[in-house]
Amino acid sequence: MGGPAVSTVDTRVKLGGIALRNPVLTASGTFGYGAEFAPFFDLARIGGIVAKSITLEPRQGNRPPRIAETPAGMLNAIGLENVGVDAFITEKLPALAAGVVVVASVFETEIDRYAEVCKRLSGVPRVAGLEINASCPHVKSGGIEFGQRAEVLAQLVRATRRATSAPLLVKLSPNVTDIREMARVCEGEGADGLSLVNTLQALDIDIETRRPVLSNVLGGLSGPAIRPVALRMVWQASQAVRIPICGIGGIMNAEDAIKFLICGATAVQVGTANYLNPLAALEVAEGIEAHARRHGVARVADLVGTIEVPAR
Amino acid sequence: MKESAQLALPLRVDAEVRENRAEGGSNFRLRLAVAGWPGAEPGRFVMLSPGARGAALRFDPLLPRPMAVYRTLGVAAPPEIEVLYKVAGRGTRLLAETHAGDRVRVVGPLGVPFAMPVAGRRALLVGGGTGIASLYELAARAAQRGPVVVMLGARSEAELMGCDDFAALGVELRIATEDGSRGHRGRVTELLEAALDAGAGGEAIYACGPTPMMRRAAEIAALRGRSCQVSLENRMACGFGVCLGCAVPRADGSIALVCRDGPVFEAGQVAWAGLP
Numbered sequence: 001m002g003g004p005a006v007s008t009v010d011t012r013v014k015l016g017g018i019a020l021r022n023p024v025l026t027a028s029g030t031f032g033y034g035a036e037f038a039p040f041f042d043l044a045r046i047g048g049i050v051a052k053s054i055t056l057e058p059r060q061g062n063r064p065p066r067i068a069e070t071p072a073g074m075l076n077a078i079g080l081e082n083v084g085v086d087a088f089i090t091e092k093l094p095a096l097a098a099g100v101v102v103v104a105s106v107f108e109t110e111i112d113r114y115a116e117v118c119k120r121l122s123g124v125p126r127v128a129g130l131e132i133n134a135s136c137p138h139v140k141s142g143g144i145e146f147g148q149r150a151e152v153l154a155q156l157v158r159a160t161r162r163a164t165s166a167p168l169l170v171k172l173s174p175n176v177t178d179i180r181e182m183a184r185v186c187e188g189e190g191a192d193g194l195s196l197v198n199t200l201q202a203l204d205i206d207i208e209t210r211r212p213v214l215s216n217v218l219g220g221l222s223g224p225a226i227r228p229v230a231l232r233m234v235w236q237a238s239q240a241v242r243i244p245i246c247g248i249g250g251i252m253n254a255e256d257a258i259k260f261l262i263c264g265a266t267a268v269q270v271g272t273a274n275y276l277n278p279l280a281a282l283e284v285a286e287g288i289e290a291h292a293r294r295h296g297v298a299r300v301a302d303l304v305g306t307i308e309v310p311a312r
Numbered sequence: 313m314k315e316s317a318q319l320a321l322p323l324r325v326d327a328e329v330r331e332n333r334a335e336g337g338s339n340f341r342l343r344l345a346v347a348g349w350p351g352a353e354p355g356r357f358v359m360l361s362p363g364a365r366g367a368a369l370r371f372d373p374l375l376p377r378p379m380a381v382y383r384t385l386g387v388a389a390p391p392e393i394e395v396l397y398k399v400a401g402r403g404t405r406l407l408a409e410t411h412a413g414d415r416v417r418v419v420g421p422l423g424v425p426f427a428m429p430v431a432g433r434r435a436l437l438v439g440g441g442t443g444i445a446s447l448y449e450l451a452a453r454a455a456q457r458g459p460v461v462v463m464l465g466a467r468s469e470a471e472l473m474g475c476d477d478f479a480a481l482g483v484e485l486r487i488a489t490e491d492g493s494r495g496h497r498g499r500v501t502e503l504l505e506a507a508l509d510a511g512a513g514g515e516a517i518y519a520c521g522p523t524p525m526m527r528r529a530a531e532i533a534a535l536r537g538r539s540c541q542v543s544l545e546n547r548m549a550c551g552f553g554v555c556l557g558c559a560v561p562r563a564d565g566s567i568a569l570v571c572r573d574g575p576v577f578e579a580g581q582v583a584w585a586g587l588p
Contacts, residue, residue, distance in 0.1 A: 032554040039321040060567055064588040067549055067557030072372040074549060078556045081567070224371045252371060275550040276361060276376050278324055278419060 003296035009289050010299040013047070015244050015267045016193025017167035018129040020047035020101060023300055024257065024285040027248050027271030028053050028105035028131060028171070029078070031281075033092035040278040046285050047267060048101030050195075051092065053133045056113050058084035068204055068213040073223030073250070074272060075202055077216035080107055085117050093126040102126055103169070107133040111146075111156055115163035122164040130166050132156065132191075135173030135198035147173035147198075150185050157189035169246065171195040172237075174226075179233045180240035187241040195246040195269065196237060197230045222272045224250040231263055238264025238305060252280070254287020261288075264305040320350035322420050322552060329414045330392060332407075337471035338399040339442065340408055341382075346418055349391040352381040354428075354450035355543055355576045358420030359551040360395065362407040370406075375549050377403045378571070380445040380520075381421060382474075383452075393418075396445040396473055422551045423575050426450050426541055429516035431457045436511075438504050438529050440465045440521025444474050446543045446575075447520055451483050454516075461486065461507060465500025465521070469493040501528040508536055517541070519579070523587055530579030540579040546570040546588065561586035 011022035021044075026037075028050040034043055043049060061081025068075045083092065088104070096102060104127045108114040114132065121127050134147035134156055146156050147170075157170055170186040172179065174197035183194055199220025204213045212218075230249020238245050247265030250272065251257050257268045273280035292300050327344040335341050352358075359376035377397075385392040399408050410416060426446075429435040435454040439447045444464055454460045460483040466472040468491045479485050486503050487495025496503055500521070508515065517540040519529035526542040533540035549555035553572035561583035562568050568577070 030554065036552055036554050040324060061556065061559065063561070063586070064559050065547065066559055067547055067555060069373055069375050069547075072374055074374055076549075076555070076557060081556050081559075223374050272374070272549075275555050276359075276374065277417070278322075278550075278552070 005294055006296050006298050007293070009292040009297065010301075011285070011289050011292075013266050013301050015246055016129065016169055016191075018048070018101070018103065020267060022047045022285045023261065023267035023288065024281050025050055025103065025246065025267060025269045026274060026281050027269035028133065030271040030274045033088070033095070034100060034102070035092070035095045037274070037278055041282045042097070044097060044099030046281045048103055048128065050103040050105050050131055050269060051088070052082055053080055053105040053107035054082045054085045054088045054117065055080065055108055056085055056117055058082065058087065063215045065214055068219070070202070070204055070221065071225060073221055073225030075204055075214060075219035075221055076199070077214045077219040079216065085120050089120070089124055093124065096126070101128045103129045103131050105131045105133050105171070106160070111159045114156060115159045118160045118163040122166050127166065129169060129192075130160070130164060131169040131171050131195055132160050133171050133198070135171055135175070145173050145175065147182060148176055150181055153182060154185045154189055157186050157191055161190040167192045169193045169195050171198055173198050174229060174233055175201045179237050183237040183241045187243050191243060193244045193246060193266075194237060194241070195248055197226070197233050197249050200226050200229065222250065224252055226250050227256060231259055234260055234265050235263040235307065251284065254284050254291060257284045257288055258291055258303065261300070261303045262305070262307050264307065266301070266304050319353060319425070320421055322422055323348055323350070324417070324419045326415045327418045329410050329412050329416055331412055332410050335396070335473050339471060339473050340397055340399065341473070342395045342397065342407065342410070342416075343385075343392055344395070344416060344418065345388065345390050345392050347390040349384065349393060350421070351384050351386065351391070352393070352421035352449070353425035354453055355426040355446050356381055356421040356423050357551070357575060358393070358395070358418050358422065360407065361417035362403060362410060363414075373402050373406070375403070376417065376419065376551070377407070378545070378548055378551055380543070381449070382445040383448050383477075396442050398442045419551060423571055424573065426518060426543070426576050429454050429457060434459045434461065434511065434515045436504060436507055436515045436517050437462045438465075438500055438517070438519040438521070439463070440500055440525040441471070442473070443521030443525070443543070447518065448474060448477060450518060451478060452481050455481055455483050460484065463488065463500050463503040463507070465489070465503075465525070467491065499525070499528070501525060501532060504529055505532050508532065508538070526579070527584045530582070530584065533579060541576055542579045542582065543575045544570050544577060544582070544587070545575070560588070
């Protein structure tokens with residue numbers, strides 16, 4: 001697609017009411033509260049950051065071991081360790097430079113607590129939008145994930161939608177039979193956009209001890225290993241709903257991110273790559289712009305949903 | 313350990329391998345040219361991704377490996393750092409296969425360094441295996457402030473590393489090998505016990521090596537009412553406080569991150585029984 005190379009590219013996109021200077025955000029849980037990356041690059045040069053998921057009260061998280069390496073990926077069961085919503089607002093947000101777009105990620109164990117966190121974040125000037133983490137697979141409390149049952153997901157989105165007028169994204173779990181059904185539920189309840197996917201529920205074993213490698217037994221699989229699965233789900237969801245989608249799953253470089261845009265994602269989040277390459281998100285943003293320029297695409301938004309499926 | 317505002321900020325740079333030398337046993341010494349390297353306070357570390365060439369990173373194995381900065385060779389331009397490692401799994405095996413001219417991605421320097429001994433006091437440094445890598449810069453700087461005794465331990469003489477480097481610092485060197493092939497036959501912590509019992513008191517104690525060795529050093533220090541700084545190891549994905557993977561329990565029940573709150577800890581603050 002596209003024509004001859006263009007000299008300037010408009011990289012701006014709009015994600016469910018959140019204006020982004022380029023389509024690259026960082027995935028919740030992989031970027032701390034942002035300040036940890038300030039020594040490496042100017043965070044205002046990427047689209048935005050999705051902060052670590054916060055709960056009403058601070059949480060300490062799981063006992064070690066919390067992570068393990070797997071083929072082209074990793075398992076984690078951190079247990080949503082976080083500083084709590086109040087410290088997030090009073091300590092973490094002010095530490096970020098003015099131009100940084102911040103999306104707050106919300107996690108809780110009960111629906112009314114989710115709504116309460118959303119309420120406290122509403123109207124906080126530095127919060128550009130909220131992302132509801134409906135999918136964390138490794139917290140025992142609550143058992144099954146909110147995002148795994150359509151009626152529970154509907155209740156969650158309804159309650160958080162009522163609690164805030166801020167742009168509301170819902171981060172979906174990939175651990176479902178039909179991602180399209182979950183996407184439609186969120187759209188029907190008033191979500192402004194979708195983020196997908198979260199980690200895939202997974203297990204690994206040490207054959208000498210015959211024990212699971214993580215203290216929590218199950219963990220979330222992330223990294224390049226899950227990218228084709230994530231891409232498939234983004235494509236399916238984008239065909240099922242009209243609200244914008246933020247694609248996530250094993251994005252290591254600009255080429256990976258462009259695949260998500262082509263499959264219908266309006267923006268992307270870089271996750272696990274931040275660990276091994278603290279400049280990953282910036283390099284993805286620059287790489288997308290360079291690709292658009294080379295291919296004569298004047299607006300990055302014009303790449304979205306340009307998948308060409310041959311007639312069968 | 314107290315955090316210092318003057319610590320050098322980390323950078324990410326694709327370093328060039330200058331030399332990757334087998335050192336006996338399955339030990340290696342890797343020398344890297346790191347453009348812009350700001351130097352590293354004793355005890356700090358880097359994350360290394362073996363096999364990164366140009367901008368393209370290897371994604372399997374996915375994660376970088378934490379390695380102590382053995383020493384900075386400041387006379388070279390760009391500055392060079394040395395890292396000592398033992399081949400233990402896929403990541404270190406790939407590192408062992410790198411040759412001069414290859415690229416290795418470096419993120420660092422990271423972590424909280426050792427607190428220096430009070431000037432004039434004797435410093436006792438106990439190192440086991442590749443744990444000695446955390447102690448070289450400490451020995452070098454401590455030697456400018458007072459007498460230093462370095463005790464190095466390994467299974468056998470063939471697996472001992474760095475003896476000549478330490479000796480060249482002018483510090484007092486004591487060796488222990490489990491098979492008795494060099495120095496004291498037995499564990500390096502026995503040398504620590506003997507040094508403390510023969511000493512005048514007031515020494516600063518530092519230990520780095522396998523967890524059981526550091527735990528024993530901590531016990532020996534605690535039995536004499538003494539503190540001891542240790543440098544812990546753990547799995548970690550990032551090295552700068554965001555993956556939260558390297559959590560260890562503190563004695564008071566709280567959680568510490570080895571990368572951000574350490575790797576250097578006061579031994580008494582560590583819940584040794586809860587280490588992974």
